[in-house]
Amino acid sequence: MATRKTRKKPNISPEELKHYYHDMLLIRRFEEKAGQLYGMGLIGGFCHLYIGQEAVVVGLEAAAEKGDKRITTYRDHGHMLACGMNPDGVMAELTGREGGYSKGKGGSMHMFSKDMHFYGGHGIVGANVPLGAGLAFADKYLGSDRVTFTYFGDGAANQGQVYETFNMAALWQLPVIFVIENNQYAMGTAQNRSTSTPDIHTRGQAFGIPGEAVDGMDVLAVKEAGQKAVDHCRSGRGPYILEVKTYRYRGHSMSDPAKYRTRQEVQKVREEKDAIEHVKDLLLAGKHASEGELKDIDKKIKEIIAKSAEFAKTSPEPNTSELFTDVYTAA
Amino acid sequence: MATNILMPALSPTMEEGTLAKWLVKEGDSVSSGDILAEIETDKAMMEFEAVDEGLIGKILVDEGTEGVKVNSPIAVLVEEGESADCAAAPVAAAPEIASVDKTQSSAAPEVPDAKAVMPVQVEPDWPDGTEFKSMTVREALNSAMAEEMRSDETVFVMGEEVAEYQGAYKITQGLLEEFGSKRVIDTPITEHGFAGIGVGAAWGGLKPIVEFMTFNFAMQAIDQIINSAAKTNYMSGGQLGCSIVFRGPNGAAARVAAQHSQDYAAWYAHVPGLKVAQPYSAADAKGLLKSAIRDPNPVIFLENEIIYGKSFDVPVLDDFTIPFGKARIWKEGDDVTIVSFGIGMSYALEAAEKLSDDGVSAEVIDLRTLRPLDYDTVISSVMKTNRCVTVEEGWPVASIGNHVSAVLMERAFDYLDAPVICCAGKDVPMPYAANLEKLALTSTDEVLEAVKQVTYR
Numbered sequence: 001m002a003t004r005k006t007r008k009k010p011n012i013s014p015e016e017l018k019h020y021y022h023d024m025l026l027i028r029r030f031e032e033k034a035g036q037l038y039g040m041g042l043i044g045g046f047c048h049l050y051i052g053q054e055a056v057v058v059g060l061e062a063a064a065e066k067g068d069k070r071i072t073t074y075r076d077h078g079h080m081l082a083c084g085m086n087p088d089g090v091m092a093e094l095t096g097r098e099g100g101y102s103k104g105k106g107g108s109m110h111m112f113s114k115d116m117h118f119y120g121g122h123g124i125v126g127a128n129v130p131l132g133a134g135l136a137f138a139d140k141y142l143g144s145d146r147v148t149f150t151y152f153g154d155g156a157a158n159q160g161q162v163y164e165t166f167n168m169a170a171l172w173q174l175p176v177i178f179v180i181e182n183n184q185y186a187m188g189t190a191q192n193r194s195t196s197t198p199d200i201h202t203r204g205q206a207f208g209i210p211g212e213a214v215d216g217m218d219v220l221a222v223k224e225a226g227q228k229a230v231d232h233c234r235s236g237r238g239p240y241i242l243e244v245k246t247y248r249y250r251g252h253s254m255s256d257p258a259k260y261r262t263r264q265e266v267q268k269v270r271e272e273k274d275a276i277e278h279v280k281d282l283l284l285a286g287k288h289a290s291e292g293e294l295k296d297i298d299k300k301i302k303e304i305i306a307k308s309a310e311f312a313k314t315s316p317e318p319n320t321s322e323l324f325t326d327v328y329t330a331a
Numbered sequence: 332m333a334t335n336i337l338m339p340a341l342s343p344t345m346e347e348g349t350l351a352k353w354l355v356k357e358g359d360s361v362s363s364g365d366i367l368a369e370i371e372t373d374k375a376m377m378e379f380e381a382v383d384e385g386l387i388g389k390i391l392v393d394e395g396t397e398g399v400k401v402n403s404p405i406a407v408l409v410e411e412g413e414s415a416d417c418a419a420a421p422v423a424a425a426p427e428i429a430s431v432d433k434t435q436s437s438a439a440p441e442v443p444d445a446k447a448v449m450p451v452q453v454e455p456d457w458p459d460g461t462e463f464k465s466m467t468v469r470e471a472l473n474s475a476m477a478e479e480m481r482s483d484e485t486v487f488v489m490g491e492e493v494a495e496y497q498g499a500y501k502i503t504q505g506l507l508e509e510f511g512s513k514r515v516i517d518t519p520i521t522e523h524g525f526a527g528i529g530v531g532a533a534w535g536g537l538k539p540i541v542e543f544m545t546f547n548f549a550m551q552a553i554d555q556i557i558n559s560a561a562k563t564n565y566m567s568g569g570q571l572g573c574s575i576v577f578r579g580p581n582g583a584a585a586r587v588a589a590q591h592s593q594d595y596a597a598w599y600a601h602v603p604g605l606k607v608a609q610p611y612s613a614a615d616a617k618g619l620l621k622s623a624i625r626d627p628n629p630v631i632f633l634e635n636e637i638i639y640g641k642s643f644d645v646p647v648l649d650d651f652t653i654p655f656g657k658a659r660i661w662k663e664g665d666d667v668t669i670v671s672f673g674i675g676m677s678y679a680l681e682a683a684e685k686l687s688d689d690g691v692s693a694e695v696i697d698l699r700t701l702r703p704l705d706y707d708t709v710i711s712s713v714m715k716t717n718r719c720v721t722v723e724e725g726w727p728v729a730s731i732g733n734h735v736s737a738v739l740m741e742r743a744f745d746y747l748d749a750p751v752i753c754c755a756g757k758d759v760p761m762p763y764a765a766n767l768e769k770l771a772l773t774s775t776d777e778v779l780e781a782v783k784q785v786t787y788r
Contacts, residue, residue, distance in 0.1 A: 033382070036339075038340065039341070040340070044343060071531075104568075110563075110567070112568075113570070114570045120571075124559075127554060129527070130524045130525070131527050133528050134528040134530055134532040134533070135535045137528055137535065137537075138532045138534070138536050138537045141487070141513070141532070141537055161524050164519070165524050165527070165528070168519065168525065249364065254342070254343075255377070257374075257377050263366070326564055326565045326568055327604055328564070328572075329564055329627040331625070331627055
């Protein structure tokens with residue numbers, strides 16, 4: 001196995017490291033289970049797994065405060081788990097059941113929790129970017145100091161509405177953090193074949209929006225950059241762009257034949273850069289946790305996931321009367 | 332514990348596949364993420380990864396086997412030191428897809444009972460003795476917004492030229508002065524972006540009024556209107572309603588040609604999750620816009636440039652609203668029902684007057700809102716007159732008139748003495764030349780001709 005680079009940051013408490021380890025592993029195990037249930041035909045349609053990118057949301061959630069909002073695209077399972085939504089409700093939405101967050105009407109790509117300030121889960125690439133700026137607009141209008149994390153991918157970063165939004169967000173100094181999760185592939189098109197400049201975070205310069213790139217396989221670096229972005233936004237200095245360089249291990253969706261990259265490329269990132277292994281190394285090397293302790297965490301997570309899968313299988317399908325509900329909100 | 336590895340579904344449509352190649356053999360140790368096999372689906376050759384760790388105890392399906400059903404066991408995964416023989420018999424743990432109660436699932440969308448049309452009580456829109464004031468449609472729309480902005484701090488207006496320019500068509504005149512730049516916001520010329528910001532702001536607790544300089548430009552924003560504003564409440568199981576009004580002039584103006592002269596009534600009326608209004612009179616413009624702003628759902632509010640300057644009597648009432656889904660009968664009659672909305676009403680009313688001179692009594696119905704649409708008022712009228720003509724400026728294919736006609740056929744077939752005739756714009760992009768433009772729109776003469784046909788005169 002290749003040597004992993006140590007990227008240890010000082011002054012991180014063992015509790016914080018364990019928390020990152022737990023949350024990232026929860027997402028990975030959840031996604032592996034989702035992939036399995038898809039294979040069994042229990043999850044239908046499109047299903048986009050977050051495996052490999054876990055450090056992005058876990059690091060940024062560590063920089064968020066209560067009441068901050070988040071909105072993302074269709075690769076959304078990780079965001080929901082990281083902001084504290086119940087794995088049972090997420091998994092049951094994947095299987096299209098009554099116990100899902102959208103009562104089974106949204107599916108993998110369209111899930112929401114107003115209680116947890118998670119505004120979706122959007123299936124149209126790029127559309128969530130103005131929506132996120134709109135949430136931030138509302139906070140500013142209402143005099144709240146909450147910020148909105150607006151996540152999108154390197155693919156979405158080429159949509160026109162993203163730049164319409166950059167312009168207005170800068171013009172109106174909206175408290176929105178644009179998080180570009182650059183996993184290097186827009187579906188199957190490599191960044192260098194779809195995007196004219198390699199550094200997407202510099203695209204805010206034209207609008208006067210500060211931006212920086214951060215190693216998205218290092219949860220500590222993501223948290224640190226996230227904190228800086230949050231401080232900037234919360235203090236009323238307008239939008240901020242974070243380009244988080246990450247990597248997706250699985251296909252774009254479950255039906256991705258992965259012809260556009262080599263198995264070796266994926267394997268190399270897994271072996272040398274994996275975010276979860278990185279934190280595990282830090283925990284063990286710093287003697288913050290024993291192998292046994294980590295095994296216990298793993299075991300607990302497996303139980304949570306097994307329970308969510310069970311819930312997702314046994315929760316009933318939505319009552320057929322639900323077909324006609326929620327089209328409109330009652331006045 | 333030994334577990335079966337099942338043939339996976341690797342695409343939304345896959346039911347069986349070919350196990351092209353095993354990349355592991357019996358006795359190999361595997362962990363999560365390792366490639367176990369290559370599987371050919373209905374679409375492509377896919378790699379199949381392990382989820383659990385363990386040893387490959389037994390391979391049950393040889394490579395090269397075609398037609399392997401999804402969910403049938405293809406191998407047995409065992410733990411260290413365990414024998415594959417103790418694995419569960421190779422019977423696929425069939426996925427417990429909850430069976431659908433057939434009696435429930437066959438419940439079709441509410442198909443209205445053909446004959447069950449309640450006689451419509453024509454309730455007046457305002458109490459007897461109400462005073463009136465003459466007002467243009469422009470003034471009525473402006474006062475509706477101002478009144479709602481005074482009573483609700485979360486209502487704001489955004490759009491191109493709504494503030495300092497005072498509105499491209501002066502609908503927002505004076506609002507900046509009264510409410511300030513926080514609530515009357517000039518946007519850059521970026522419909523797609525600001526429509527999305529409006530929807531997000533509505534989810535964040537505000538009540539945006541998004542003005543499109545004309546609805547032609549809303550084509551740039553239609554994804555946000557439909558995919559985000561209209562569908563999210565449903566997709567979120569009722570969590571994210573979107574209280575927003577998209578308003579602006581719609582349909583043909585005068586001599587602005589094809590890209591600036593389209594009527595979108597039928598487009599938006601097609602979409603569940605949206606409400607759609609297209610008023611004709613100033614009173615309706617005011618009452619419906621106030622209702623639209625208060626509505627917790629996304630409302631498409633279609634105005635018309637040609638009638639902005641037309642004056643009507645508007646009731647002088649402190650808080651005057653018109654509910655959605657209630658048509659207005661402008662003129663009662665017995666011989667034919669003329670159904671229209673928006674600027675189409677000017678042809679309908681003019682035709683009715685001429686018909687009356689010729690001794691034909693036409694009942695004229697203004698739908699006012701197209702979603703919800705007041706079917707009952709139309710049907711009870713047709714049950715009385717037995718004939719119907721619809722009037723609109725939009726294109727004739729899949730028009731509002733087509734829809735009304737279809738509903739009449741389904742629900743009032745036995746009452747029809749003639750086929751319904753739909754007067755609509757011509758099936759061409761709007762020409763610029765004055766004479767051609769006139770021909771492209773519908774006209775009072777066409778309505779009169781249609782009435783002649785359905786009354787067999």
